[in-house]
Amino acid sequence: MPTVMQIDLPDVLPDVPDSEDPCVRRLLASVGEREGVLRAHLIAEAFGEPATLCVHFDPEEIDRPHLREVILTTGNRLCEQFGHETWTTPSISDSRKAETAAEKLRQVRGVIAAEVEPDRRVRIEYDRERIQKVGLRGVLALMGIQVEQ
Structure with a gap:
């Protein structure tokens, strides 16, 4: 049974x-x-x-x-x-910019899923064997998105 x-x-x-x-x-x-x-x-x-x-x-x-x-x-x-990271960011002025940023993040080797919301939030799921948290922060910085600690 x-x-x-x-x-x-x-x-x-x-x-x-x-x-x-x-x-x-x-x-x-x-x-x-x-x-x-x-x-x-x-x-x-x-x-x-x-x-x-x-x-x-x-x-x-x-x-x-x-x-x-x-x-x-x-x-x-x-x-x-x-890994799963959620960061708070300054507000992104337009939703197209946020979607473009999410698309670019999803193209990064090791990123499995990414959401960038104009209302101050970035969520990323990633494979730790391919990219580390510090690398993700660097990618965001290169895109002009500053994340809060």
């Missing part, structure tokens, strides 16, 4: 800004492929509670402590490989 394990998403992926982040899909795919796992999905955040990773598994094939370790190890590996 299948059993269910639930873990709050921030406990598994603490650096991920929200449940729409690609790391969540990576986590679900990796955990879902494990022997004994029947289904891995997300229960959306609601009423101020965080999103929850829900894993249905066969306890005859994988026990709860081992599955929990697999989930936490996978989340840790994803957080080590993929």
Whole structure:
């Protein structure tokens, strides 16, 4: 008979800004492929509670402590490989300039996703093996976008 394990998403992926982040899909795919796992999905955040990773598994094939370790190890590996930065910036005067900046950032080797919002926010997901946080700050500086600490 299948059993269910639930873990709050921030406990598994603490650096991920929200449940729409690609790391969540990576986590679900990796955990879902494990022997004994029947289904891995997300229960959306609601009423101020965080999103929850829900894993249905066969306890005859994988026990709860081992599955929990697999989930936490996978989340840790994803957080080590993929960085997430959100910076506050001075207001960008026009939305086209912000979109152009986001497009340029997405072309940088190692940048997976980038959003530049005219209302003072830059969000970037990146592969730490290809580019570091300091390199991203340098790219933004070259584009004329100053980020606050």
